[in-house]
Amino acid sequence: MTMPTEQDRVLIFDTTLRDGEQSPGATMTHEEKLEIAELLDDMGVDIIEAGFPIASEGDFAAVSEIAMRSKEAVICGLARANVKDIDRCWEAVKRAGKPRIHTFIGTSPLHRQIPNLSMDQMADLIHDTVTHARNLCDNVQWSPMDATRTEHDYLCRVVEIAIKAGATTINIPDTVGYTAPRESADLIRMLIERVPGADEVVFATHCHNDLGMATANALAAVEAGARQVESTINGLGERAGNTALEEVVMALKVRNDIMPYQTGVDTSKIMNISRRVAQVSGFPVQFNKAIVGKNAFAHESGIHQDGMLKNPQNFEIMRPEDVGLAASSLPLGKHSGRAALKAKMTALGYDLADNQLADIFVRFKELADRKKEVFDEDLIALMGAASEAHDRLKVKFLRVICGTEAPQSADLTLTIDGVDQQVTATGDGPVDATFNAVKVLFPHTARLNLYQVHAVTGGTDAQATVTVRMEEDGKIVTGQSSDTDTVVASAKAYVNALNNLIVRREKTKPEAI
Ligand code: KIV
Ligand code: ZN
Numbered sequence: 001m002t003m004p005t006e007q008d009r010v011l012i013f014d015t016t017l018r019d020g021e022q023s024p025g026a027t028m029t030h031e032e033k034l035e036i037a038e039l040l041d042d043m044g045v046d047i048i049e050a051g052f053p054i055a056s057e058g059d060f061a062a063v064s065e066i067a068m069r070s071k072e073a074v075i076c077g078l079a080r081a082n083v084k085d086i087d088r089c090w091e092a093v094k095r096a097g098k099p100r101i102h103t104f105i106g107t108s109p110l111h112r113q114i115p116n117l118s119m120d121q122m123a124d125l126i127h128d129t130v131t132h133a134r135n136l137c138d139n140v141q142w143s144p145m146d147a148t149r150t151e152h153d154y155l156c157r158v159v160e161i162a163i164k165a166g167a168t169t170i171n172i173p174d175t176v177g178y179t180a181p182r183e184s185a186d187l188i189r190m191l192i193e194r195v196p197g198a199d200e201v202v203f204a205t206h207c208h209n210d211l212g213m214a215t216a217n218a219l220a221a222v223e224a225g226a227r228q229v230e231s232t233i234n235g236l237g238e239r240a241g242n243t244a245l246e247e248v249v250m251a252l253k254v255r256n257d258i259m260p261y262q263t264g265v266d267t268s269k270i271m272n273i274s275r276r277v278a279q280v281s282g283f284p285v286q287f288n289k290a291i292v293g294k295n296a297f298a299h300e301s302g303i304h305q306d307g308m309l310k311n312p313q314n315f316e317i318m319r320p321e322d323v324g325l326a327a328s329s330l331p332l333g334k335h336s337g338r339a340a341l342k343a344k345m346t347a348l349g350y351d352l353a354d355n356q357l358a359d360i361f362v363r364f365k366e367l368a369d370r371k372k373e374v375f376d377e378d379l380i381a382l383m384g385a386a387s388e389a390h391d392r393l394k395v396k397f398l399r400v401i402c403g404t405e406a407p408q409s410a411d412l413t414l415t416i417d418g419v420d421q422q423v424t425a426t427g428d429g430p431v432d433a434t435f436n437a438v439k440v441l442f443p444h445t446a447r448l449n450l451y452q453v454h455a456v457t458g459g460t461d462a463q464a465t466v467t468v469r470m471e472e473d474g475k476i477v478t479g480q481s482s483d484t485d486t487v488v489a490s491a492k493a494y495v496n497a498l499n500n501l502i503v504r505r506e507k508t509k510p511e512a513i
């Protein structure tokens with residue numbers, strides 16, 4: 001057996017917190033970003049792109065704190081091609097054990113028109129900005145944005161300039177998801193062959209999924225010599241998303257016979273982080289999504305079930321345990337005890353203290369009384385609800401009257417700072433009536449810009465997870481809750497978002513002088 005060499009090692013660069021968070025509606029709170037960064041670091045991701053420090057005070061604060069708390073991973077921040085961006089980025093990442101500045105500019109004919117620079121002017125700017133970044137940090141990544149639509153001669157010229165100016169990683173983005181596997185490979189091969197100094201840097205591939213080819217394009221680039229793959233958890237990202245981290249890592253693991261490359265990712269942590277990213281971004285994972293979809297390891301048809309019982313390899317190319325799915329599919333029910341619940345929660349990646357277990361056990365029993373079977377997804381949803389215990393606003397009672405005749409009405413009691421307050425309000429449908437009732441009891445000016453319902457398990461007694469996103473004076477907050485009753489879940493999610501807004505208002509309040 002031959003041992004893997006450095007040449008076989010593919011670095012995994014995660015940009016969930018930058019490119020992923022950039023997708024419309026996927027904004028995460030500061031605390032959520034810290035938590036995702038910690039999970040990425042723990043799972044063995046090599047480089048975490050933690051944000052775009054100049055974009056906002058919030059982004060700067062998140063990148064700085066992620067840098068300070070980082071353990072093994074390189075912490076990277078994004079910067080446009082100007083000194084102000086690069087300085088701000090360095091300020092944010094410099095406290096990391098391993099900091100990196102990532103600076104970029106659009107080099108294709110279309111993108112060159114944005115700053116309105118000639119080819120020569122842009123080449124000079126690349127030289128100056130990469131040099132500036134390299135004077136601050138010895139780990140500099142440079143990206144020619146829209147590289148896959150850039151003239152080859154010009155791409156070779158600017159890549160060479162960036163390498164000479166001190167870039168240590170050259171990232172080749174397929175910004176608009178336009179390339180295809182053979183072309184993706186040819187482009188990397190062409191750069192490695194033609195650009196002087198190419199053997200001294202790491203080439204990275206950064207693909208978008210507009211044509212559904214992001215993973216295939218990234219793997220083709222690896223086969224041609226790229227040794228860093230840029231990706232996001234669940235493929236989150238602008239438009240149709242980025243290359244999905246879990247797909248690349250599992251493809252390299254399962255098909256190591258034909259793609260003999262290693263990553264440092266502990267694949268058993270994939271499901272846990274996938275669920276957390278889905279929860280905090282408010283972007284549910286599609287049921288049939290490769291690796292992390294709810295149905296990725298489900299076998300419904302009789303022929304498949306029979307084959308699975310005889311030998312799982314008949315229909316599974318990966319073991320569920322390899323991606324961190326609890327191997328046992330034995331559902332919990334109302335007769336299950338505390339020990340079974342604890343074991344299940346541990347298998348799902350939750351390390352619960354005794355008081356947390358006691359709290360979740362009460363909620364589990366209440367749910368088990370209403371549902372025949374309690375599935376993994378129900379328990380994960382319950383964990384979200386448990387964190388609502390310390391909120392200032394709580395839904396105490398809700399009854400809606402709906403039917404074919406409008407308007408629908410909601411009779412709601414909210415506990416606000418420990419005091420019960422009641423109102424009846426009407427609206428266009430039960431959810432609208434409920435939200436109107438909340439607004440009467442807790443007036444606010446926040447605008448609702450997302451309302452999303454997702455059934456977490458099957459059947460008419462399924463739990464619904466509702467996600468709402470609101471905005472007030474530029475502060476974006478998300479609320480999420482689950483219940484077997486969709487309107488109750490909606491009320492709780494709305495109230496959860498308001499509680500998060502109260503916390504945000506406190507944090508961003510100007511300090512008293
Ligand atoms: O897609 C893209 O081009 C990017 C760059 C900033 C690297 O995300
Ligand atoms: Zn991108």
